[in-house]
Amino acid sequence: MTSSDLNKKREILFSKFPPGQVPEAADDLRRMDELEVDASYEKRVIGVAYDLRQHTLRELDEHLVDKGYHLDNTLMTKLTRALIYYVEDTQLHNIDAPEKRIKRSAQEAYIKAWEHHPHGDHDDTPPEWREYK
Template structure:
């Protein structure tokens, strides 16, 4: 996932708190995964053994859920693959990617007034009773 380029201005952190759910089998993945994620800098990790989950808190400028989950999958951990988990995961991936994209988007200057843009478009567009038909054809009987 592309991170926004560093700028001269100070950016506020975008803190995210997520749960990474694991499959029932193989058992005892949570302690090992929490230890694995605990080695990553700027990442807060909390074990939730009863829920078969690991809670993570991070700044979106530094990490994303997609990045963390793909790291775990690459190391052989099995994430929960129920339909609801897949849908929530896809939604979170999309939201985080969109937020990162919007951080990188340039600021667009607005016109002095919103109606000014429409006024110029209206002047250039044929409108009203404009008819290209010659007058003698319009009165043909």
């Protein structure tokens, strides 16, 4: 996973009521470190850009809801939000997950098969005769 995969640009959509909450919410988010905020007052949207190692959309949404802001709760927005939460959680999990060693397990399988297969490198001489001096 490259660092560009961890740079996110998202939009947080607000409900129509109460009106005027986007400017206040944008100011609130601007106080957070490592977060770029771009508000579009007419569309009731705040654009945010962040590094996934610093913030997640879930964290930002929960912060705004805790402060009393009302996010858009239409079905499409809820589905989109849930998908983004899932993708970001999975990416964060995969950052910490150890890398799978598929080649090593395949290599071990070939080694085991080679050991059980008769081949020219095998010496049938008993060990005590090989060490006889």
